[in-house]
Amino acid sequence: MSGEKVLxxxxxxxxxxxxxxxxxxxxxTVVGLDNINDYYDVNLKYGRLAETGIDALKVQSQDSxxxxxxxEVVGNSSKGSDSALGVEGRSVPLHLTQSSIYPNYRxxxxxxxxxxxxxxxxAAEQFDYVxxxxxxxxxxxxxxxxxxxxxxxxxxxxxxxxxCRAHPVKHLVYASSSSVYGKNxxxxxxxxxxxxxxxxxYAASKKANELMAHTYSHLFGIPTTGLRFFTVYxxxxxxxxxxxxxxxxILAGExxxxxxxxxxxxxxxxxxxxxxxxxxxxxxPARPNPAWSSxxxxxxxxxxxxxxxxxxxxxxxxxxxxxxxxxxxxDKKARMTLMPIQPGDxxxxxxxxxxxxxxxxxxxxxxxxxxxxxFVEWYREYYGVGSxx
Numbered sequence: 149m150s151g152e153k154v155l156x157x158x159x160x161x162x163x164x165x166x167x168x169x170x171x172x173x174x175x176x177t178v179v180g181l182d183n184i185n186d187y188y189d190v191n192l193k194y195g196r197l198a199e200t201g202i203d204a205l206k207v208q209s210q211d212s213x214x215x216x217x218x219x220e221v222v223g224n225s226s227k228g229s230d231s232a233l234g235v236e237g238r239s240v241p242l243h244l245t246q247s248s249i250y251p252n253y254r255x256x257x258x259x260x261x262x263x264x265x266x267x268x269x270x271a272a273e274q275f276d277y278v279x280x281x282x283x284x285x286x287x288x289x290x291x292x293x294x295x296x297x298x299x300x301x302x303x304x305x306x307x308x309x310x311x312c313r314a315h316p317v318k319h320l321v322y323a324s325s326s327s328v329y330g331k332n333x334x335x336x337x338x339x340x341x342x343x344x345x346x347x348x349x350y351a352a353s354k355k356a357n358e359l360m361a362h363t364y365s366h367l368f369g370i371p372t373t374g375l376r377f378f379t380v381y382x383x384x385x386x387x388x389x390x391x392x393x394x395x396x397x398i399l400a401g402e403x404x405x406x407x408x409x410x411x412x413x414x415x416x417x418x419x420x421x422x423x424x425x426x427x428x429x430x431x432x433p434a435r436p437n438p439a440w441s442s443x444x445x446x447x448x449x450x451x452x453x454x455x456x457x458x459x460x461x462x463x464x465x466x467x468x469x470x471x472x473x474x475x476x477x478x479d480k481k482a483r484m485t486l487m488p489i490q491p492g493d494x495x496x497x498x499x500x501x502x503x504x505x506x507x508x509x510x511x512x513x514x515x516x517x518x519x520x521x522x523f524v525e526w527y528r529e530y531y532g533v534g535s536x537x
């Protein structure tokens with residue numbers, strides 16, 4: 149597959165950044181896309197881009213979040229399209245910034261909601277694969293900023309699906325979430341279980357993405373696979389996630405708020421395990437399930453080329469045990485305030501990864517202590533807070 153072209157959306161984000169590095173190391177040609185919004189510290193996003201050779205100043209120089217500013221125009225499609233300029237009536241050029249590290253990597257700043265821009269990009273580049281990781285993340289943020297989830301997660305996903313319809317790809321892989329399991333208490337969570345009772349708008353938007361993808365697989369034969377990620381953590385992680393928040397507070401001697409009195413169960417999954425799963429799935433396009441029955445419909449497969457997979461550690465840990473592992477890695481005790489569970493949160497997650505093992509021969513398994521230690525090493529180096537004494 150070396151040389152084939154992949155669009156990864158969300159490459160200034162946590163998972164997208166790591167996936168881009170993985171696929172570039174395997175010889176894929178990668179186009180990265182991100183709108184670099186300010187949901188969390190944009191300096192971290194630019195830091196990730198810098199790690200892949202994308203100059204922040206060139207990206208920042210673009211006037212428009214739709215890619216129509218003064219950014220660097222680099223090359224044409226390797227598949228022989230005439231130009232990346234003015235495709236399908238666009239009045240401004242598509243500006244792709246070339247990586248200084250990877251000759252096979254370019255980046256564009258763009259919103260998924262920019263329907264014409266997305267369509268122009270697909271027309272110019274003729275992608276083999278698309279991995280759609282860009283989204284408005286965060287369960288709690290969805291309680292106060294619901295429109296952001298409709299714009300990025302619903303309208304944005306529609307832009308990607310329509311572009312895949314107009315410019316067919318071998319496989320569209322997209323990020324779903326363990327949050328879709330909502331009120332379910334049957335453990336472990338299986339893609340073959342019903343997930344019709346979300347408890348946050350974020351979860352509802354991810355469930356909607358799965359339904360939208362199935363519709364396009366059914367109507368237009370687009371192979372789509374949704375990946376339900378389970379509490380991803382690791383180096384370059386998101387600052388709004390518990391591990392980042394706790395690490396920063398413990399090092400500063402501040403008190404951390406521990407919800408559900410530390411009894412929350414989470415299937416914490418290390419970033420490298422997530423990336424291995426995504427990479428394997430991308431290379432194996434979804435196919436129809438010949439045994440699928442409309443009389444007893446299986447939610448995880450279809451008569452269309454559509455699949456769902458859980459990617460999780462399949463070994464849930466108590467939040468309090470997670471905190472203790474972080475204390476060990478930091479060699480410092482946490483000051484804690486125990487709090488009740490928050491609206492939109494679920495008390496437990498646990499991934500059934502049987503289908504991932506059966507179909508792709510892969511089961512995540514990085515121990516929490518190892519993953520947390522690697523995160524702490526990265527955090528100390530990146531923020532210059534010194535080594536453990």
